[in-house]
Amino acid sequence: MKKVYEPLKPGRKWFKELVAHVVFFVLGRAFQSAAKLDAGIRREVAEWEEGFTLAMCILPKGPSMLLKKVDGRIRYAGWAKEDADLIIRFKNIESAFLVLTPQMGSARAFAENRLSLVGDVARSMSFVRCLDRLLAYLYPAFICRPLVKRMPPVLRPIRRRLYIYTLGIPFGL
Amino acid sequence: MLPSYFEFYNPVKIVSGHKALDNLPYELSQMGVARPLIVTDKGVVGAGLIQIVQEAFGSSGMTIGAIYDDVPPDSSVDVVNAIADVYRANGCDGLVAVGGGSPIDTAKGVNIVVSHDKGELKDYMGADRLTGPLKPLVVVPTTAGTGSEVTLVAVIADTRKNVKMAFVSRHLLPDLALIDPRMTLTMPAKITAATGMDALSHAMEAYTCLQKNPLSDAHATAAISLISRYLPLAVEDRKNATARLALANASCMAGAAFSNSMVGMVHALGHATGAVCHIPHGVAMGIFLPHGLAYNLPERAEIIGELLLPLRGAEIYAATPPKSRPERLLESLSSLQKALESKAGLPMRLKDAGAREDQLGEIALKAINDGALMMNPREMDIEDAKAVLKNAF
């Protein structure tokens, strides 16, 4: 019998896509509250121009999140449907999973070419500094330390972590 | 040290050696180019270097589309557009950049414009905005430092908005780098020293920063050995063609290294100092290199110690116990600095290069937003940056 060769349609990694959706939502909401609480993030965001948009997404058409500066404050704006001023793109779902779960820090992810950046590099430096501070609120030190070059000095991490998890993420406060 | 993952890409053909330029027409014809546009600046013309390029075309049957020789020291959008018009008006089909960083970056910008039917330069700003191959581009470097002949970036100023636009894309890599020592023979001692220190910084930062990998390491260490041996020679005897060729090769290899394993804080500080006090890039590199390595020492002592081998040779390396190697390397660098200061007038401190103490805060702020800092092994916040700057002042 003759073997038949035909196109294959690879399946989807549902679980990892779902996790990425959830983490993007959590990160977006958490960033929004941390930007209110933390003076370091506030200072960084103050430098961004009004209306500035930042997207993180997974190539080619995976989960994503959009942050937008409105009235001087950072808002989580759901999925990144439109083009943004700065786009941080994961090249594949596995790399995104590693960074989002969080098993790998942003510096290492950039060093290993897992991310591709579209837009202004100076803004992305500022965003990465914010992200490092956010990690210090979201996770206890033993998880955070391997992800950053140096632990960011944040104030009242436990109280603020509680606020972010109970009010910030569920209610967008 | 083996990274768990790395990428390395350098598709640039390198043609290097005495009278290598004579192969330019042949190489162009291999790329399907019949009417190249030559992009250069007045300095290159004044030094008689364009003459050498033009003579290389003799008996080749090829037509030079035009020679645009008016690129300013800081490339701008208007210049790029003006050159693109010259390119189109003369029916050119490829680009030859002859010069240092500015003509090369300008030619890369022109290539973006002439390779696209619609849109303007700024539409392609940032990383990875170019999606297809551009027109053939040949680079003939006339300084031995920037390594732009093998890099995928171009920086072009928008003089009206007073901002610098950075373009990063694999499609910006030239097709061919032609390294001919005749092109660097006329460089004055101070510029030779400054550009040599730039190349040395590319190699040392590529070797010590977070993206280091076996292929970039190989390029970096080869470059460091050549620079340490030949930079003092070229500064002392400007007409030494062997030293010139060695430095041009080193600069090219260091360029390939840092194109694939990015630079770090030395460049972040250097870019910022250039923007705030207009200190030339190579001069800033000469000042900051030892300070940057010293700052990174707590994270990278062993790796920095390894650099003693290419810098000082096997005997000194073997005679120095591993623990003392980083320190010995920093001492060697500062003796190199001193030698270049006394023989070529290359400043060792920011104040001697024309910076003012009240500018340090502004430099620090710019430096921490520089993309080069991402791959620096040790975190540097604004206070750290100020402290390093104070030390270098």
Ligand SMILES: [Fe+2]
């Ligand atoms: Fe450089």
